[in-house]
Amino acid sequence: MPAALRAQLAEDFAPVRTLASPWRRALLVLPLALVALLAAPVYFDVRPGHARLGWLGVWGLSLAQFAIGFLMVVAAMRESVPGRSWSRRAIAAWSAVPIAAVTAITLWSWYASPIGIRAGWWTLAGMCFAGSAATALPVVALSAILSARAYPTRPAIAGALLGAGSGLCADAGWRVFCHFSEPAHVLSAHLAAVLCSAAIGALAAVCVSRPGTRVR
Amino acid sequence: MADDQRLRDLMREYQSGRFDAFDDIYASLAPTLRRYLLPQARDAVKADDLVQETFLQIHRARHTFDPAYPLLPWAVAIARHVWLMDRRNQSRRPWAPDDVTEIELPVRAEAAVLAERDAVRRALGQIAPARRAAVIQHHVLGFSFREIASRTRIAETAAKLRSSRGIAELRAILKGQGSK
Numbered sequence: 232m233p234a235a236l237r238a239q240l241a242e243d244f245a246p247v248r249t250l251a252s253p254w255r256r257a258l259l260v261l262p263l264a265l266v267a268l269l270a271a272p273v274y275f276d277v278r279p280g281h282a283r284l285g286w287l288g289v290w291g292l293s294l295a296q297f298a299i300g301f302l303m304v305v306a307a308m309r310e311s312v313p314g315r316s317w318s319r320r321a322i323a324a325w326s327a328v329p330i331a332a333v334t335a336i337t338l339w340s341w342y343a344s345p346i347g348i349r350a351g352w353w354t355l356a357g358m359c360f361a362g363s364a365a366t367a368l369p370v371v372a373l374s375a376i377l378s379a380r381a382y383p384t385r386p387a388i389a390g391a392l393l394g395a396g397s398g399l400c401a402d403a404g405w406r407v408f409c410h411f412s413e414p415a416h417v418l419s420a421h422l423a424a425v426l427c428s429a430a431i432g433a434l435a436a437v438c439v440s441r442p443g444t445r446v447r
Numbered sequence: 448m449a450d451d452q453r454l455r456d457l458m459r460e461y462q463s464g465r466f467d468a469f470d471d472i473y474a475s476l477a478p479t480l481r482r483y484l485l486p487q488a489r490d491a492v493k494a495d496d497l498v499q500e501t502f503l504q505i506h507r508a509r510h511t512f513d514p515a516y517p518l519l520p521w522a523v524a525i526a527r528h529v530w531l532m533d534r535r536n537q538s539r540r541p542w543a544p545d546d547v548t549e550i551e552l553p554v555r556a557e558a559a560v561l562a563e564r565d566a567v568r569r570a571l572g573q574i575a576p577a578r579r580a581a582v583i584q585h586h587v588l589g590f591s592f593r594e595i596a597s598r599t600r601i602a603e604t605a606a607k608l609r610s611s612r613g614i615a616e617l618r619a620i621l622k623g624q625g626s627k
Contacts, residue, residue: 232473235611236499239604240506246464247510312511313528314521382508384528 253308253315256377260304260397263373267366267401268297271408278410280344288343292336293403299332300399304374307393307432311381322388329395329425333402337417340406347413356420359409363424364431367394367401371428375435386440387433394432398425450475454518462509472518473502479519480526487530492575496612497533500605501526507602536600570620578613585610 250256281289306325309315317325348355374393383389402421409421454475460468481498488494504525512521571579584590584598585606592610596603 232470232502233499235608236502239503239608240469241466242604244466244506247462249462249513250511252513312513312521313508313524314516316524382504382511382525384524 250312250381253305253312256308256380257301257305259377260370260374261301264297264301264304264370264397264400267370267397268293268404270366270401271362271404275408277407280346280410280412283344284340285343288340289407292339293407296332296336296403296406297400299328300396300403303328303396303399304393305396307374307378307389307396308381310385310389310392311378311383313382313384316385317388325392326395329399329429330422332399333422333425334418336406337412337414337421340412340417341414344412346411348411348416352416355411356416359405359416359420360424360427363402363405363421364398364427366405367398367424367428368431370397370400371432371435375432375439378436379439383436383440386436390433390436391429392432393436395425395429397432398428401428451517451519455514458509458512458518459514462512469506472505476505476519476522477502480522483523483526484530490575493577496575496577496609497526497529499608500533500601501529503602503604503608504529532600566621567617570617573620574613574616578609578616581606581609582613582617586614 277289278284303325306317310317371394374397375390378389378393379386402425405424406417406421409417411417454472457468457472457475461472477498480501481494484497484501485491485494488497501522505522508525512518571582574582580599581595584595585592590598592603592606595601595606595610599606601609
């Protein structure tokens with residue numbers, strides 16, 4: 232080893248603790264993600280059509296969406312470790328997951344309890360978009376910091392995955408509160424909030440992972 | 448397979464605080480990483496610089512290595528990242544002029560006996576572009592290593608390394624010219 236390099240390494244050499252597995256790191260996000268899930272239904276209320284949807288239709292599907300979101304956060308934590316990046320096919324599959332999950336849950340909810348918006352479509356869409364995206368922000372921030380503690384060689388991809396996962400977790404709670412099951416509303420406002428979280432996650436991960444700002 | 452296990456064990460020792468383990472890791476990985484980086488960089492000196500930068504990053508990211516997995520894919524992923532970052536930085540901002548004949552070199556009076564201004568310019572033109580840029584930015588333009596590192600998005604230690612190697616190369620060239 233060249234002497235100059237050796238001297239540079241010796242400057243800040245110290246024993247280190249090995250990074251925990253992606254699952255264990257994602258578990259650190261879980262409490263905050265659960266808060267995001269419960270925030271809207273606890274603070275506001277449960278949707279009025281809950282009797283027709285039943286417990287499984289309201290909470291069961293939301294928990295399924297939450298589980299998918301959490302899995303995406305785990306996938307992001309794995310993506311952040313060098314040499315353990317996902318293949319292009321896997322990334323494409325992970326990208327399709329939030330869209331497929333929200334679409335399937337929306338269509339099922341509409342089929343079981345069709346409640347459309349009669350007035351103020353844009354106002355309600357704006358409220359659901361902003362509420363869902365804002366609820367996801369703390370989860371995105373924590374996940375981005377945990378992701379940067381690894382060494383993401385593709386921070387934008389890791390960030391998009393963790394952002395979409397956090398968005399799904401938060402929107403799972405917002406879905407329990409949202410009064411409407413109209414697909415046009417859910418697939419625009421709610422899905423857009425998830426995609427917005429993915430974009431914010433990508434941006435946050437790139438910023439946090441910049442040389443010099445990398446979290447150690 | 449046995450070699451991979453040995454490398455994992457060495458990396459585990461390095462993680463737990465045995466600094467000398469890195470000498471063996473360097474000896475085992477450097478040729479492979481250089482073989483990987485040489486076709487990407489298309490320049491032997493540049494490839495050497497990238498190998499050094501890769502080892503600096505391996506050191507920084509040592510906590511992310513999981514001994515349950517092979518070391519080589521982890522190290523190659525970091526090398527690829529280093530190369531991509533370097534390529535992106537170069538394409539975004541050319542960070543030192545290639546035409547060194549235009550540079551106003553502040554050669555001190557006492558240094559003039561050692562080398563003529565033109566000789567220094569010519570020698571500068573012969574050293575590797577990345578090292579030349581670091582030398583010019585630090586010794587001619589007066590940027591600190593921290594500033595160079597932030598402008599070029601490399602580690603401060605890498606900037607120091609490039610500059611010191613550039614100076615060593617410059618000195619060797621000038622020495623060679625002087626003895627002729």
